[in-house]
Amino acid sequence: MAQVVEKLQPWLAAIERRPHGGPRWMQDLRDRGAARFAALGFPTVRDEEWRFTNVSPIANAEFVPATEAAPVTSHSLRGVAYSDAPNRIVVLNGRFASQLSRVNGLPNGVRVGSLAAAVTEHADVVPRYLGQLADFGTKAFTALNTALSVDGLYVHIPDGVVLDEPLHLVFVTTSAGLPQPIMSNVRTLVVVGDRCRVRIVESYVGPDGGAYFTNAVTEIFAGDGAVVDHYKVQQESLDAFHVASMHVHAARNANVSSHSFSLGGKIARNDIGALLDGEGAECTLNGLYLADGERLVDNHTTIDHAKPHCPSHEIYKGILGGKARAVFNGKIVVRQDAQKTDAKQTNRALLLSDSASINTKPQLEIFADDVKCTHGAAIGQLDEDAIFYLRARGLTYFEARDMMIHAFAGEILDRVKVEPLRVALEGELYAQLAKDLAEIDAA
Amino acid sequence: MLNIKNLQVTVEGNQILKGIDLHVNAGEVHAIMGPNGSGKSTLARALAGHPQYEVTAGEATFDGKDLLDLDPDERAREGVFMAFQYPVEIAGVNNAYFLKAAVNAKRKHQGLPELDAMEFMQLIKEKSKLLDIDQSMLSRAVNEGFSGGEKKRNEIFQMALLEPRLAILDETDSGLDIDALKLVAAGVNAMRSPQRAIIVVTHYQRLLDYIVPDYVHVLTGGRIVKSGGKELALELEKKGYGWIESGAQPVGAS
Numbered sequence: 001m002a003q004v005v006e007k008l009q010p011w012l013a014a015i016e017r018r019p020h021g022g023p024r025w026m027q028d029l030r031d032r033g034a035a036r037f038a039a040l041g042f043p044t045v046r047d048e049e050w051r052f053t054n055v056s057p058i059a060n061a062e063f064v065p066a067t068e069a070a071p072v073t074s075h076s077l078r079g080v081a082y083s084d085a086p087n088r089i090v091v092l093n094g095r096f097a098s099q100l101s102r103v104n105g106l107p108n109g110v111r112v113g114s115l116a117a118a119v120t121e122h123a124d125v126v127p128r129y130l131g132q133l134a135d136f137g138t139k140a141f142t143a144l145n146t147a148l149s150v151d152g153l154y155v156h157i158p159d160g161v162v163l164d165e166p167l168h169l170v171f172v173t174t175s176a177g178l179p180q181p182i183m184s185n186v187r188t189l190v191v192v193g194d195r196c197r198v199r200i201v202e203s204y205v206g207p208d209g210g211a212y213f214t215n216a217v218t219e220i221f222a223g224d225g226a227v228v229d230h231y232k233v234q235q236e237s238l239d240a241f242h243v244a245s246m247h248v249h250a251a252r253n254a255n256v257s258s259h260s261f262s263l264g265g266k267i268a269r270n271d272i273g274a275l276l277d278g279e280g281a282e283c284t285l286n287g288l289y290l291a292d293g294e295r296l297v298d299n300h301t302t303i304d305h306a307k308p309h310c311p312s313h314e315i316y317k318g319i320l321g322g323k324a325r326a327v328f329n330g331k332i333v334v335r336q337d338a339q340k341t342d343a344k345q346t347n348r349a350l351l352l353s354d355s356a357s358i359n360t361k362p363q364l365e366i367f368a369d370d371v372k373c374t375h376g377a378a379i380g381q382l383d384e385d386a387i388f389y390l391r392a393r394g395l396t397y398f399e400a401r402d403m404m405i406h407a408f409a410g411e412i413l414d415r416v417k418v419e420p421l422r423v424a425l426e427g428e429l430y431a432q433l434a435k436d437l438a439e440i441d442a443a
Numbered sequence: 444m445l446n447i448k449n450l451q452v453t454v455e456g457n458q459i460l461k462g463i464d465l466h467v468n469a470g471e472v473h474a475i476m477g478p479n480g481s482g483k484s485t486l487a488r489a490l491a492g493h494p495q496y497e498v499t500a501g502e503a504t505f506d507g508k509d510l511l512d513l514d515p516d517e518r519a520r521e522g523v524f525m526a527f528q529y530p531v532e533i534a535g536v537n538n539a540y541f542l543k544a545a546v547n548a549k550r551k552h553q554g555l556p557e558l559d560a561m562e563f564m565q566l567i568k569e570k571s572k573l574l575d576i577d578q579s580m581l582s583r584a585v586n587e588g589f590s591g592g593e594k595k596r597n598e599i600f601q602m603a604l605l606e607p608r609l610a611i612l613d614e615t616d617s618g619l620d621i622d623a624l625k626l627v628a629a630g631v632n633a634m635r636s637p638q639r640a641i642i643v644v645t646h647y648q649r650l651l652d653y654i655v656p657d658y659v660h661v662l663t664g665g666r667i668v669k670s671g672g673k674e675l676a677l678e679l680e681k682k683g684y685g686w687i688e689s690g691a692q693p694v695g696a697s
Contacts, residue, residue: 383531383533384494385531386531386532386533388493388494388515388531389527389530389531389533389585390533390536390541390545391492391514391515391516391519392491392492392515392516392518392519392524392525392527393519393541393545393548393601393605394516394519394520394545394548394549394552394605395516395544395545395548396514396516396548397514397516399544399548400516403536403541403544404533404536406535407533407534407535407536407584408535410535411534411535
């Protein structure tokens, strides 16, 4: 135990030096986050939620909070898929970077920008939402973020607004030129009013590579009848750690879809929690992850059906090479009132090498009786019969294999409704796959 | 064109083919008939190069080339085509995209320029009429959600696009209603040519009413036990497979 406490010491020191100032409720939120992190410490593999993901490489690395925004350079946005979005809002090392941000003809009343600024400038809205979904009482990383976050992004869409162009939120982290690798506790709050339609892309990137730690928390509130299409693109440095949670509250007849693409990171953990809290709310969770080498990607999703007539659809797919490991845990809760729930979950993984592995678990907790819940998991290698079929028509083994792998990923990629993002993701993904496959063929 | 001598094939440790001899010339249509489990489909799959069908003895040459030495895709590019008994569903691979890749793989092998999208659509249009291939079958994933008849039509459609020199139809009639059967047969008959050989593997004589063979071979117990002309099929239909004595001697086909 003494050793554990010792390892925690630098983190507790960072907590002690947490940001101060701002309104009292904000300071109070930070203080409570700090107290909870100090009490919880980092999760261990004895923790059911972290059974297959050992975070000691993060805990032992002594990341320090960045003390100031990194300088903007010509390559600050290098490697960002869909960086040419007309609405691009950038956070650099945890702080809003206005020089890299631009918006284009947003309707009146739409607010997009620094969360730290909104805390005081939008004081009638922010306190009602910030920290309301993200549970820092039991989740250590959320507590750490709550205590240490200095800034992040704030999106507020007033009732009835339809946005034609997506909002691209870009989180850049770099330890370049700094004496010690940094951590970035970025925070995003998205409040979408009734009957709005909006597409939001969140990208996490490390243009300079190297080690750093992104600890992100996103809260999204979708009002009555709102349609929110959310994309997360995780393209962190391959030496970086990425822990992120996204919390969604869907009101009556809201329709929220999440598309998660996890491509980078040494350890990447994505938690998504969606609360369907109004009749007729609908939720779609799609995910595609790619890992090779000795990387680990862990997706934990929870869909909480709290009200009747809420459908949910979930498809997660992974492609693993080398000695990569993946974890998928898909929890579906149907509360007693949530009659006529229709929940469907599918989880598939393609293992390109014998040393790659995945731990997958559907977790159904159903307390209502008139519901339809289905789940299925399929883990395996490429279908040999399909490969033979393609070869019997003249395609080489390699052409057949690539066609199959692209088809596997395509099922998720094709659901991306932001065309330039889809094209960029496809390019990024296939380039990475081509590299992995070339290594396999060379071996 | 195709010369098979003493071909012996093992599947998962069980010997299925126990010495097949068959000689097929360009321009000929051969029917291979036999009861279930006789090894008909094994012969078709072994010739196509299915990895689970292991050739333990014998030889097969295609235009003098050692067919057994070629990978399945090399055989296809050389002009051997097998219509699958059970066409494989391939989720996520668009049928038109797949067909274009297949056509271009072969053209590349022949030293011809690859077809672009426009040229390919023209080819599709030309070949699809006969088999009643509609747009939706092209825009869906390969065989996914196709009815039994659509799958078989898609196989013959591929054959029409790829123009093989040797086509092996593995139980292409199974599961087809009479209209679909006529459509498929018309597609196959349109492909008959002096440059092309066709081997029709079937359990029933019915298909041979529409695709009339030049030669009929009866395969039982892993051997061809009787060969003859098209009238042999009618005889089999009348008398069943039981009348063929187990000791019957194979007869050369040509």
